[in-house]
Amino acid sequence: MRWSSLGGEGADDGPGALFGTDVVTRTLDTPEFRGVTFHEVRAKSIVNRVPGASRMPFEWTVNPYRGCTHACVYCFARKTHSYLDLDTGLGFDSQIVVKVNAPEALRRELAAPRWRGEHIAMGTNVDCYQRAEGRYRLMPGIITALRDRANPFSILTKGTLILRDLELLREAAAVTDVGVSVSVGFLDRELWHTVEPGTPSPGRRLDAVRTLTGHGIACGVLMAPVIPFLGDSPEQLRATVRAVAASGATSVTPLALHLRPGAREWFTAWLARHHPHLVRRYETMYAGGSYAPKWYQRRIIRQVHEYAAEFGIGPAGPGEHRRVSGTRGSEAPEAEAAPPQAPPQAPPQATQLTLL
Numbered sequence: 001m002r003w004s005s006l007g008g009e010g011a012d013d014g015p016g017a018l019f020g021t022d023v024v025t026r027t028l029d030t031p032e033f034r035g036v037t038f039h040e041v042r043a044k045s046i047v048n049r050v051p052g053a054s055r056m057p058f059e060w061t062v063n064p065y066r067g068c069t070h071a072c073v074y075c076f077a078r079k080t081h082s083y084l085d086l087d088t089g090l091g092f093d094s095q096i097v098v099k100v101n102a103p104e105a106l107r108r109e110l111a112a113p114r115w116r117g118e119h120i121a122m123g124t125n126v127d128c129y130q131r132a133e134g135r136y137r138l139m140p141g142i143i144t145a146l147r148d149r150a151n152p153f154s155i156l157t158k159g160t161l162i163l164r165d166l167e168l169l170r171e172a173a174a175v176t177d178v179g180v181s182v183s184v185g186f187l188d189r190e191l192w193h194t195v196e197p198g199t200p201s202p203g204r205r206l207d208a209v210r211t212l213t214g215h216g217i218a219c220g221v222l223m224a225p226v227i228p229f230l231g232d233s234p235e236q237l238r239a240t241v242r243a244v245a246a247s248g249a250t251s252v253t254p255l256a257l258h259l260r261p262g263a264r265e266w267f268t269a270w271l272a273r274h275h276p277h278l279v280r281r282y283e284t285m286y287a288g289g290s291y292a293p294k295w296y297q298r299r300i301i302r303q304v305h306e307y308a309a310e311f312g313i314g315p316a317g318p319g320e321h322r323r324v325s326g327t328r329g330s331e332a333p334e335a336e337a338a339p340p341q342a343p344p345q346a347p348p349q350a351t352q353l354t355l356l
């Protein structure tokens with residue numbers, strides 16, 4: 001397979017700039033990966049500059065995969081699959097691009113004289129601890145490269161597979177600034193089954209938070225997405241915050257669902273199948289664009305902060321949102337940052353994240 005004419009990952013990548021031209025395609029028949037196709041590529045570079053970085057809490061990202069078997073219906077990164085002429089629906093969930101040389105490419109780029117040791121965010125486009133990582137094991141080499149250069153980094157994930165690399169994370173945290181954030185938007189198991197079908201359950205994710213913090217790795221929870229009308233009742237929000245606090249998370253940062261082009265169509269089709277009575281309400285809610293109205297976002301943030309105070313857990317502190325939490329979708333050209341929001345009664349740092 002040749003991929004020479006396909007588009008790159010970031011704004012600076014022209015067609016064909018991201019990968020070499022040779023792609024090895026593998027379709028596995030193991031139960032874990034049935035129906036999944038891997039496209040193994042050699043990335044020309046692995047450290048990406050975030051377009052419009054001034055609006056982001058970080059400037060550099062590393063993403064060893066494209067596409068995500070976690071298959072969240074609302075995933076904003078779906079659109080990025082279209083740059084590879086891949087389907088943004090089921091194709092995003094099952095056609096996974098693997099940058100098999102990511103560790104060696106990173107090691108090379110970190111050693112380059114022009115690299116200044118800046119913070120690198122991971123899990124910003126798709127999940128670096130998705131199931132494919134169990135097979136390809138790219139993250140140990142990536143973390144080792146960062147550890148060896150004492151280069152600060154953060155990871156945002158829904159994947160409990162991160163626990164495999166606990167010791168490496170501890171070693172890195174001993175020499176540099178390491179932040180980990182796990183995304184848990186709700187606890188509802190039926191909602192989880194249908195809207196995040198490839199992910200570990202919210203309970204397992206919170207168990208991972210507990211293990212990470214128990215081993216000295218500070219771990220925040222990005223409470224995202226809060227899904228309107230399905231996961232946003234006061235009882236649901238309170239139960240989620242209570243569970244997050246009980247997990248030992250260092251912070252909880254709420255974020256309402258947003259629906260960018262690519263994700264919006266896929267999510268709307270899902271909504272029509274599972275909750276047809278809500279389609280009209282969503283059309284109204286998101287009539288103004290990709291983001292829920294400000295009043296709604298403020299309401300969610302206010303409520304979560306009230307519950308957080310009740311259960312003794314705070315929002316991400318200054319700088320922590322960069323260190324502990326991340327922003328998905330920042331490196332794709334179309335994935336503009338969320339407009340900064342400044343809801344009253346909410347520390348501003350709680351609103352500077354964009355999404356998972």
Ligand code: SF4
Pocket residue numbers: 068069070071072074075076077125126127130158199356
């Ligand atoms: S939201 Fe995150 S975990 Fe879910 S499919 Fe997208 S990248 Fe994967």
